[in-house]
Amino acid sequence: MGILHKAAQxxxxxxxxxxATLNPKGxxxxxxxxxxxxxxxFSNAPYVMILNGYYILPLGYSWAILLGSFIGEVxxxxxxxxxxxxxxxxxxxxxxxxxxxxYVKEEELRADLQEILTMLYGVARxxxxxxxxxxxxxxxxxxxxxxxxxxxxxxxxMLDEGGNWNCSLKCRNCYAAGQPAxxxxxxxxxxWYEIIDRCRRAGICQLTFTGGEPTMRSDLAELVRxxxxxxxxxxxxxxxxxxxxxxxxxxxxxxxxxxxxxxxxAGIHNRLVGAELPGSTGNWExxxxxxxxxxxxxxxxxxxxxxxxxxxxxxxxxAFLNRAGVRYVTCSxxxxxxxxxxxxxxxxxxxxxxxxxxxxxxxxxxxMELSFTSPGRADKKVLEELGIAVPMxxxxxxxxxxxxxxxxxxxxxxxxxxxALGNMRKDSWKKIWNHPSCKAIREMSEEExxxxxxxxxxxxxxxxxxxxxxxxxxxxxxxxISGKAV
Numbered sequence: 001m002g003i004l005h006k007a008a009q010x011x012x013x014x015x016x017x018x019x020a021t022l023n024p025k026g027x028x029x030x031x032x033x034x035x036x037x038x039x040x041x042f043s044n045a046p047y048v049m050i051l052n053g054y055y056i057l058p059l060g061y062s063w064a065i066l067l068g069s070f071i072g073e074v075x076x077x078x079x080x081x082x083x084x085x086x087x088x089x090x091x092x093x094x095x096x097x098x099x100x101x102x103y104v105k106e107e108e109l110r111a112d113l114q115e116i117l118t119m120l121y122g123v124a125r126x127x128x129x130x131x132x133x134x135x136x137x138x139x140x141x142x143x144x145x146x147x148x149x150x151x152x153x154x155x156x157x158m159l160d161e162g163g164n165w166n167c168s169l170k171c172r173n174c175y176a177a178g179q180p181a182x183x184x185x186x187x188x189x190x191x192w193y194e195i196i197d198r199c200r201r202a203g204i205c206q207l208t209f210t211g212g213e214p215t216m217r218s219d220l221a222e223l224v225r226x227x228x229x230x231x232x233x234x235x236x237x238x239x240x241x242x243x244x245x246x247x248x249x250x251x252x253x254x255x256x257x258x259x260x261x262x263x264x265x266a267g268i269h270n271r272l273v274g275a276e277l278p279g280s281t282g283n284w285e286x287x288x289x290x291x292x293x294x295x296x297x298x299x300x301x302x303x304x305x306x307x308x309x310x311x312x313x314x315x316x317x318x319a320f321l322n323r324a325g326v327r328y329v330t331c332s333x334x335x336x337x338x339x340x341x342x343x344x345x346x347x348x349x350x351x352x353x354x355x356x357x358x359x360x361x362x363x364x365x366x367x368m369e370l371s372f373t374s375p376g377r378a379d380k381k382v383l384e385e386l387g388i389a390v391p392m393x394x395x396x397x398x399x400x401x402x403x404x405x406x407x408x409x410x411x412x413x414x415x416x417x418x419x420a421l422g423n424m425r426k427d428s429w430k431k432i433w434n435h436p437s438c439k440a441i442r443e444m445s446e447e448e449x450x451x452x453x454x455x456x457x458x459x460x461x462x463x464x465x466x467x468x469x470x471x472x473x474x475x476x477x478x479x480x481i482s483g484k485a486v
Contacts, residue, residue: 014039017203019229020071022120024253030124031231031255033205034059034068037144045144053206053231053255055123056138056149065101066113070094138397139449142442147203147433148394152235152401152412155192155223156212159183167213169237169283170274173308173345175335179415181403182212182338189219195402195424196227202429206231210412212404215240225252233258237273239283241290246297256300258330259291263311264320272310288324295325302328304373306335307355308345314355315362322366329370331359333377335413337454352378360386376451393449396421396441408432410441413454 015036022030031052037045047064049057059067073090074082082090095109102109138145158176160166161184167174176182187195199207207230214220215236224232234249238259249257262272266284273283294301303326305317314331321329334346347355356370356378363370372378375391383390395410400421403409407420422432432438441453 016201017205018068018071018075019205020074022074030120032067032071032120033231034064034071035149035203035205036064038146043144045141048141048149050149050205050231051120051123053150053233057123058141062102063112063116066094066098066109067116069097070113070116072097137446138394139444139446142397145397147429148396148398148400149204150206150208150394150399151199151204152208152210152399153192153195153223154182154210154212154401154404154412155186155214155220156216157183157186157404158212161185166216167211168216168239169213171339172272172274172310173306173334173339175338175413176212176415177338179338180417181405181407181409181415181419184405186217186404187406189222191406191425192219192223193226195406196223196230198424198429200229202433204230206233208233208235208412210235210401213237213240215245221245221248221252224249224254228253231255236290237287238290238294239286241293243293243296246293246299250297250299254299256302257294258302258304259287259294260304260306261287261291261317261321262305263313264317265311265313268311268313272308291324291326300328301326302330304330304332306332307347307352308334309347310345312347312351312355314359318359318362318366318368322368327368329363329368330373331356331370332372333374335374335452335454337413337416347377349377349379353382356382356386356388360388374452375449376455380450390450392446393444393452395453396438410438410453413452 017036018034020032022032029052033050035048035050037043037047044061046058046060049059049064049067051057070090073093077086091110091113092106094113095106098104098109099106157166158174158179159182163183166183171177196207207227209220209223209232213236214234217223220234224234232253232255234254234257236257236259238261241257241259262269269284269287273287291301291303303321305311305314307314311317318329333352336346352374356372359370362368370388372383372388373391375393380390395414399411401409401412401414402424403415403420406423406425408422408424409415409419410421421435421438424432444453
């Protein structure tokens with residue numbers, strides 16, 4: 001690589017992550033985050049592009065420079081509408097800018113840029129991308145990363161300062177219940193603004209607003225609006241999703257919302273979300289209304305169902321969601337922390353395999369898309385047979401979390417004593433990312449990452465053993481390697 005190329009690579013590393021949103025109001029919105037690798041003089045590690053906070057696309061260096069030039073020209077419009085004439089000008093200027101580094105004819109660079117954009121719009125629409133495609137393992141790429149791709153912000157506490165329950169529901173298998181890092185005094189709006197800004201400077205490109213129950217905060221829409229640079233997601237029980245709030249979240253550019261529904265049967269759902277909690281009457285109806293409000297407001301909605309012994313009639317739930325107009329569904333086993341630590345309600349691998357076979361058949365028939373997010377809770381071969389991405393642990397790699405007091409933990413479920421890796425309000429990001437525990441978790445092998453580190457099982461001697469993993473969706477992703485002209 002020549003000196004001009006190395007100089008451009010170093011400038012990109014110092015600039016950090018660059019972002020642009022194309023067609024923001026959709027349909028087919030394209031959110032691009034271009035992430036440079038950690039700077040090393042003699043390294044030619046690829047860039048990584050995150051598309052819509054979901055697809056992980058490694059880019060050959062030359063295409064990354066070209067795309068970065070394009071993003072720079074797009075951002076000069078500062079959110080103003082871009083018509084066809086302006087787009088032609090943007091592409092011309094991007095090609096000219098790239099030619100300062102690569103001595104390639106501008107018409108060839110422009111053709112490459114058109115190919116990139118066609119591919120991006122296609123992937124955003126769910127199409128198979130053209131071009132050179134290979135799998136990317138984040139574990140192999142980890143040494144080139146300086147931050148996870150997603151940070152979960154626990155903006156509301158499970159317990160208040162006095163130790164009282166502080167969530168609108170009291171789910172029977174709540175993974176955060178009783179966990180030290182899940183409670184305490186909540187940060188102010190301004191304090192969360194500062195953490196969001198620090199996440200941007202660290203190069204994190206996706207934020208998930210969660211809790212506790214994030215809709216209990218009156219400033220939720222303001223926090224989402226402050227995070228417009230990111231791909232933003234909301235995890236909520238849905239019971240407080242009024243039409244007004246959903247419209248405010250849409251206007252704040254929230255990218256998607258995930259709502260848990262335990263069952264299409266109101267009685268089963270209510271029992272699992274804590275029907276004994278005062279004021280909890282009609283929880284199923286409240287969640288169903290929140291789901292309807294989110295869909296009506298135009299939000300991108302997915303529904304998650306944690307599967308256990310009490311709600312094994314998953315097809316009934318899928319049928320209700322299909323009638324409601326939900327396309328994207330997720331299911332999981334129970335996260336064995338908090339109230340679910342005993343594992344009494346946990347399904348066996350064989351039972352989960354059977355449920356997933358039935359669910360895939362139903363979803364295929366009704367045009368729904370199903371994901372599974374529990375590492376080790378279903379047979380890997382069965383998942384591959386069904387065409388379901390095999391979940392892997394992403395703790396300290398693809399995702400981390402900020403607890404209600406600003407502490408950073410390996411993932412949103414890792415909230416026990418001693419879990420904190422540092423604090424976003426006090427410690428440098430470099431110190432947090434390079435914490436010995438953070439590095440050790442990140443260096444798990446692919447085989448270890450197939451299981452959740454929070455999962456405890458009995459050894460042959462009858463002793464509890466901590467084994468590895470937590471969900472990461474890196475396998476079988478569509479990835480772009482290089483352009484044709486450069």
